[in-house]
Amino acid sequence: MKDHIRRRWLQGLAIAAGVALALIGVRFGLMPRSAARFFGIDTPPDPAHLHYVVAVRDIWLGVLIIAFACWRDWRALALWLGLGAVICFADALIVAHATAWLGSIAFHMASGIYCAVLGFACWREHRRETAA
Structure with a gap:
């Protein structure tokens, strides 16, 4: 695959991940109980404060990966996504x-x-970029 096509795919997939995470954050802010159920956790009747913390965290982390992708900062994206994978697997265990x-x-x-x-x-x- 040509370099520019591969980079566009990587950039687009990273932006998609950021948009998805930011939207999850917005959902936690607007519909905390529904978002928590989708996440996979039961919630007591009024745990909204915790959900707002999750909402803000997900929104800024989503915006951060979008910025890294727009700048084509592959090393930052690799770090963000690698740590993100660990968090996703930890969430699955929770x-x-x-x-x-x-x-x-x-x-x-x-x-x-x-x-x-x-x-x-x-x-x-x-x-690849550093070797060139």
Whole structure:
């Protein structure tokens, strides 16, 4: 695959991850109970403050990866996505322990795999650029 096409794909996939994460954050801010259920955790009647913390965290992390992708900072993307994969797998373990909802566990595992694969691809792109 030509370099510019590969880079565009990596950039687009990273931006998609950022948009998805930011939208998850917006959902946690607007509909905390529904978002928590989709995440895979039961919620007490009024845990809104914790959900607002999650909302703000997800929004700024989503915007951060979008910025890294727009700047084509492959090393920063690789780091962000690699750490993101760890968080996704940890979230899957939390959900497995809390509710064992298979759909939510699968969502977190798939997100972790997506981040890991894309992070590895971004790292390879960084290595290609520094070798050139």
